[in-house]
Amino acid sequence: MDIQTLTYLFVGGSFALYIGIAIWSRAGSTKDFYVAGGGVSPVANGAATAADWMSAASFISMAGIIAYAGYDASVYLMGWTGGYVLLAMLLAPYLRKFGKFTVPDFIGDRYYSNVARTVAVICVIFVSFTYVAGQMRGTGIVFARFLEVDVNVGVVIGMAIVFFYAVLGGMKGITYTQVAQYCVLIFAFLVPAVFLSIMMTGHVFPQTGFGATVLDAAGNDSGVYLLQKLDQVVTDLGFTQYTEGSKSTIDVFFIAAALMCGTAGLPHVIVRFFTVPRVKDARISAGWALFFIALLYTSAPAVGAFARLNLIDTVNETQYTELPDWFYNWENSGLIGWVDKNGDGAVQMRAGAPFDGKPNFAGSRDEAKGNQGERVVTNAPTDNASEVYIDRDIIVLANPEIGNLPAWVIALVAAGGVAAALSTAAGLLLVISSAISHDLLKKTIKPDITEKQELLAARGAAVVAICIAGYFGINPPGFVAQVVAFAFGLAAASFFPVILMGIFYKRMNKEGAIAGMLVGLTFTFCYIVYFKFVSPDLNTAEHWWLGVSPEGIGTLGMVLNFAVAFAVSRVTAPPPEHIQHIVEDIRIPRGAGEAHAH
C-alpha cells in the first residue's frame, strides 16, 4: 500500500475509534445510575489530561523549533512543563476547594467585583484565542499534507472538523475518547523517534540516544557524539552553534517564568483537574499526567536534533531533481520553497533566510515551474547564500519521510497530529464559548438572558472563535511567536498574581487586585508594543530594560502587579468578613467538624 492510502486508513481509523468510544460509552444502558466520575481510574484521567495539554504546538511545532533554534528553544520546554507543575501543585487544589470552574468565576467571586471578573475574562479569551489559532495552523498543515491540498484548504477542513467535534459532537466530555487520543498521539510521536534513535545511535530510547555517539554508514560506532556532530555540521554551514544559546541568562529566566505563569492559568487544563471528584485521585492523576507529558517532552529535543541532522544530510548540496518525494509534496503544500540563487541546480542550506517572509508562489501547483521544475517563489531574494525555506512546523510530520522510515510510520504520525490538534482545540473552543456566553454575558453584561439565548450565544461564540482562529491559521501574522509571547506575558502579568494572592493572602481586596491587574497589564502591553510594533529596530538586547526581552517582560509585569496590589490593599479597607472567612477555609480541608460553624 502506498503512503497515501495508509494515511487515509490511519486517520480514518483513529476517527472511527474516537467516535466508537463515544457511542459505546453513551449508549450503554446496563450501567448504574450514579457512577459520578468515580469510575475513571487516575491513570486514564492522567492520560486524558495529557491529551488536553499536548497541543498541536507541542506535537508539531516544539520539536521543529528545537531543530532550528537549538539550545534557545529549551526555554519553551522548561516554561511549559514548569507551568504544568505550577498549575497542578499551586493552583488547582485550591481552586477546586473554592468550588469555581473557571478562573474568571474565581476572580469575580473572590474579589466580589465584576470589573475584576471582566478583566480576567478578557485575559482568558485572549490567551485561548492565541492558542487556538496555533492549533488551527497545525491542523491545517496535517490535512494539507495527507489530503494533498493547499495548506489554506487544510485549515478550512480542520476548522469544520474541530467545530463538529467540539460543539456538535459532545465528545469532549468523554474521558476514554481523550485517552484514545493520547495513545494515538504518543505512539505517533515515539515510534519514529525510537526508529530514528536506533538508526542513528543504536539506542532504543531517544532520551539516551540524544546524548550518545553516532553510528556511521556501516553501523559502527563513530565515536562522535550526536550533538558534537550537529554542532560541526551547522557551524560549517554558517549557522550558530547548535548547543550555544544566544539569549542572556536573565532573559532565559524571565521568559521561562513568563511562560510558566502564563500557562498555569490556561483554563482548559484547569478544568481537567476538576473532573476528578476526589482530591486524592486528582493528585494521582496529575502525577500520571506529568509522566505522560514528560514522555513526549523529553523525546522532543532528540527528535529535533535527529531531524536537523538528517535534513541537512539529505537536502544540502543535492540536485533539486534528485530530491526525495517528500520535498516535492511539501513544496506542493506551500511549506517548502526553493530559489536557485547560484544557478547550480543544487539546494544550498545556509544561515539566514533565503527570501523575505513566508514563500508566495506564482500560480497554482502545476503551472509556473522554474528551470528545474520547482515552484516559482515571487518573494524578493536576500543576498546571502541560503536557498531553501523549510517551514519549521513540518519537521515532525516530515521526519519519518526524511529518515526513510516505513510507510505506516508516516501514516501514524499524520493520525497523531490530528489527535493532538483536535483535543486541545476542542477544549479551548469550549472554554472560549463558555467564557463569552457565561462569564461575560450571563454574569456581567446581561444577567436576565434566558438559558436558550445563552446556549445560542455559546454556539455563536464558538463559530466566531473558530472563524477568527481559522483566519489566523490561513494568514499567520509574520509574528506568531510574538503574539504567543504577548498572550502569555499578559496572562502572567495580569491574573497570575491575583489568583495566587486570592488563595494565599486573605487581606487582598478588590481595590488591590484591580490596581495590580491594570498596572501589570498596562506595563507589559506598552513594553511589548513599543519593541515589537512601534520601533522594532530597537528590539535588541542593549535597548531592553534590565536586559529583558519583550518575550520575558511579562515576568517583570507580574512582579509589578504583586507590588502594586500589595501596596494598594494595605491602604484600603480589608475585604468583607465572609470573603476572609472563605479564604481561610480554602486551605483547611473541608471536614465534618466544620458543620458547627454553620
Place this chain on the structure above:
Amino acid sequence: MIEQELHQHPFSLLDETARSRLRDGVDLAYFEAGDIILDASSASEYVYVVHKGSVAELDVQAPDGREQVGVYAAGDVFGAISVLNGKSRYRFRAEQQSLCYLIPAALFLTLCEDNADFGRHFQQRLVEKGQRLAERREGGVTMAGFMLARVDACMREPLIMATTATLHDAVVALKQHGVDSVLIEHQAQYAIITKTDLLTALVLQHHDASTALSVVAETRLITVSPSDYLFSALTRMTRHKVARVVVMEERKAVGVVELTDVLSFFSSRSYVVGLEIEKADSLDALQLASARLPELVDALMAQGVKMRFAMELLAALNGRVMGKAWEMVMPADQLQGCLIVMGSEGRGEQILKTDQDNGLILGDHQAWPGLPRDAERFTQALLSMGYPPCPGKVMVNNPDWQGPVQQWQERVYHWAGEAAGKGVLNLTILADAHCVAGDRRLLEAVRETLFDRCSGDDLLMAHFARPVLQFATPLNLFGSLKKPQHGIDIKKGALFPLVHGVRAMALQHRIAETSTLRRLKKLVAAGAMEASFAEDLGEAMELFSELRLNQQLAQWHGQQTELQDNHIVVQSLSSLERDLLRDALHLVGDFKQRLSRRFHLEY
C-alpha cells in the same frame, strides 16, 4: 396498506384468520377537511380506523368552546362504541384531509364475538367512556378531584353572631341565610349552635326564645384547617359523629363544612381507601387498607385521571400510611422526631409501592435509648404493609440514616467532601427528603445546611449533575424513536435525566420543594427556566410516568411478563402516543444539553 394497522393494538389481538377476513372486508374512504364522517344520534354502519389525517370527536350539546371531546389520529379507532351502542353519541368530523379504513358493522360485531379479547377491549372502552361521561355530567368532579380537594374548596362562610344574641335571633338568621348552624364568638373562643341544638333547647329543655345563645352553645368544637384534605374532614365527622366541622385558620373561624356538602362530592366508591386509612386503628387495619392502593391506582387510570393528580393523591395516601404506622409503632413520648421519606416517595412521584427510602431526624436533645429496637419494628411494619426494603439500606433501622440534626449536618459535609460515587448518591437521596410525620422544622434545618454547602459549589454541583448524561436518549441519529425488540428503557432514557436534572437545578437554586412538577414551577419563579420550557418538561414527565405506570399496571395484572422493568415497546404504542413520546424525548435531549452547559459537563 392496512397491514400496518393490523399489527397494532387492538387488532393485534385478532388471530390470523380474523385478520384475513378483516383484510378482505375493509374499504378505504377519503374525507375532506370539515366533512362530517359520523353524526351524533345516527346509527353507524362502520367502525373507522384513521390511516392519515385527524378526526375530531365533538359533543354537539356542549356549550361553545367546550364541544371537543377527543381527537383521533393515524392508527386510532373510532365508531366502535357507536356500533356497540346502536347509535353515536358524538359527532365525528374530519379536521384535515383524512383517509380512513371502514370496517362494516356486521363484520366488526362478528369479529368481537369470535375473538374474546378483541371484543373485551371494546366493551371495556365502552364502560370507561360511560364513566367519563358521568363525570362530565357531574360538573367535572372526578374521584381524584374529590380525593385531592382541600377543605377550602367546599366550605361555607360561617354565620357568626354576637354572644348577646338570643335563640330567637338565631332562628331568624338561620332562616334568612339558609344555613344549618351559627357560631358565636366569645373572648376568642368559638361555640356552635345547630338547628338540632335550637330544637332541643326550645322544645325539650323549654328555654325561652329570649335566652342568650351562650347558654345552649356547644363549646367543644371539631375543627379542621383550610388546607386539610376534604376526606380527612369527612373522617373527623365520622369519628366524632357530627354533621359539620368548623374550619379554623390561626385561631379564627373562617368557615364551616357540612356533611351534606361533602357527600355531594361523591362520584365513586373508591374514595373509601382514603377513609379506611384514616380510620385504621391498628397495624392490621392499616395493612388491609394500604393493600387496596394498587386497586385505587388502577381505577384512577381507567378513569383517565390526569397523572399529576394521581401522583399527588397517592403520595398523600402513602404518606398517611407511613405517618399512621409511625404513630402506632413508636413510643408516644418520642414522636417529636422527624420521619422523612426520600427518593421517589419523597418527591411524591411514586405511584405503585416502591422500595422504602426513609430516615429519622431526631431533635438535638432527644434521648431515645430504645431507638434501634423501635426503628427495627417500624421497618418491619412497613415491610408487612408491602413496602419492599431498600437495597441500599436507606431505612430508619440503619444507624447511618438516623440521628440528631447536628449529626445529619455533619453527614452533609462529609458526603459533599467525598464528591464521588457514594457521597453524591447520598446527597441525591437527601435532596428529595420530605417529612411525613413529626416536626418538619428539623428537616428544614438539615435542608438549610444542604443548600449552604452545595448550591454555591460549582464543582460539587457538576459531579452531582453528571449522571444525567449517563444514559443515551433513545432516539436515533435522525431524531426518530429507537425501536428495539426488547423495548426502550423509559426510566433510564427519559424519566431519570429529567427528574435528576430538575433536582440538580433545584438544589442549585435552594428550592425546598421536592416534587419535580413543583420544582419546575419554582425554577420558573426564580428565573432559572423559561415558563414554556418548564411546562413542556412537566408534560413530558407526565407522559413518561403514565407510560411507565401502564406497563407496571399490566404487570400487576399479570400480563407482559417477558418485558424488563421500565421497558416500553414502541411498536405497541399508538401512533399518537409515539409522536408524543418522540417529542418528549427530544425535549429531554434539549434539557440534557442545557444541563451540560449549566453544570459544565461538556469538558
